[in-house]
Amino acid sequence: MNMKILLGLVALLSALAICTVLNLASGVFIPLVIAWFMLQVFRPVMDLGRKIKLPQFLNIFLVFAVFFSLCVIGIHFCTTQIVEFNRAFTLYYSKLNAMTLDILQALQIPPESIPRIRWMDILGRYLRNISEVAFALSSKFVLTLVFLMFMLLEAPFLNDKIDRAFSGSNAIKIKKIMTSVSYQISRYLVTLTLISLATGSCVWLALEILGVELAVGWGVLTFLLNFIPTVGSIIATIPPFLMAILQFSPGYVKPIMVLISLGAIQITIGNVITPKVVGDRLGLSPVVILLSLLLWGTIWGIPGALLSVPIASIIKIVCENFPSLKPIAVMMGSGEETPKFLTPMDAVQAVQEEDS
Numbered sequence: 178m179n180m181k182i183l184l185g186l187v188a189l190l191s192a193l194a195i196c197t198v199l200n201l202a203s204g205v206f207i208p209l210v211i212a213w214f215m216l217q218v219f220r221p222v223m224d225l226g227r228k229i230k231l232p233q234f235l236n237i238f239l240v241f242a243v244f245f246s247l248c249v250i251g252i253h254f255c256t257t258q259i260v261e262f263n264r265a266f267t268l269y270y271s272k273l274n275a276m277t278l279d280i281l282q283a284l285q286i287p288p289e290s291i292p293r294i295r296w297m298d299i300l301g302r303y304l305r306n307i308s309e310v311a312f313a314l315s316s317k318f319v320l321t322l323v324f325l326m327f328m329l330l331e332a333p334f335l336n337d338k339i340d341r342a343f344s345g346s347n348a349i350k351i352k353k354i355m356t357s358v359s360y361q362i363s364r365y366l367v368t369l370t371l372i373s374l375a376t377g378s379c380v381w382l383a384l385e386i387l388g389v390e391l392a393v394g395w396g397v398l399t400f401l402l403n404f405i406p407t408v409g410s411i412i413a414t415i416p417p418f419l420m421a422i423l424q425f426s427p428g429y430v431k432p433i434m435v436l437i438s439l440g441a442i443q444i445t446i447g448n449v450i451t452p453k454v455v456g457d458r459l460g461l462s463p464v465v466i467l468l469s470l471l472l473w474g475t476i477w478g479i480p481g482a483l484l485s486v487p488i489a490s491i492i493k494i495v496c497e498n499f500p501s502l503k504p505i506a507v508m509m510g511s512g513e514e515t516p517k518f519l520t521p522m523d524a525v526q527a528v529q530e531e532d533s
């Protein structure tokens with residue numbers, strides 16, 4: 178057999194084996210990866226603590242204080258929205274049953290020929306499923322915090338350990354890769370957060386003008402789902418549209434206006450601006466972004482979909498720094514001639530400044 182074909186088959190089997198291990202051990206790998214990304218998010222807080230010469234334990238306490246403050250704000254907001262959703266569902270419950278009967282009559286289906294739809298039971302079943310998912314995520318959340326704490330303890334000594342473990346040129350190359358990865362991931366997170374914030378604000382404003390119930394909640398939901406490339410912007414349009422149908426029935430003008438408004442916002446920002454801006458920031462091809470979304474979404478579900486683009490960016494950065502893997506980095510790129518985020522001299526200088 179041709180050696181190249183044999184190597185290709187070995188590489189394919191190795192990739193399948195790695196994907197299988199990542200899927201089976203997702204309970205450990207997902208918290209570990211999320212903790213590393215949280216470390217990048219809170220790096221400015223750590224840098225601030227080092228600039229004001231805080232002790233290490235106070236620096237870690239500052240990071241966790243900021244994190245838990247954000248969690249408290251998020252939990253309070255979710256609780257308020259759940260109460261509002263329950264009020265709206267109770268208010269429109271009779272209208273929902275009437276709409277169901279109208280649809281059956283329009284389709285010329287006798288209502289007695291099908292079992293009666295109990296919307297309260299359906300809602301209760303969905304709430305139970307959501308609570309089970311929340312419990313599963315909470316267990317991973319605790320493990321994520323443990324990983325984050327150990328990473329924060331390890332961070333100040335990482336560069337010194339690399340210098341002692343590798344020779345001079347290799348140590349510089351490794352630190353260059355790590356600096357470039359951290360820099361690009363931080364830029365990606367900042368860019369996507371701003372785009373998601375703009376999308377959520379536009380959705381909230383449009384729904385508020387049209388008088389749709391829970392406009393703030395739908396805006397926040399859009400903000401969160403926008404972190405899932407391509408698919409999230411489509412999913413975020415459905416709940417407010419269904420709410421508009423329920424709220425403004427039997428009228429159809431307002432629901433159509435809601436669908437057109439949200440569709441225009443999502444197409445303009447979510448499906449045109451976001452892939453272009455994020456792809457250019459990371460130097461990734463839109464096709465690579467989509468394939469990465471499908472791959473990591475299949476392996477790790479929703480967390481994998483959220484982490485898919487940063488992981489693809491890390492793979493591309495690593496491939497750029499090894500001559501044998503550079504063709505892979507070129508194929509993953511957007512194809513446009515853009516300046517690199519960090520030249521080797523910039524990376525060395527950044528590492529030296531961090532050491533100092």
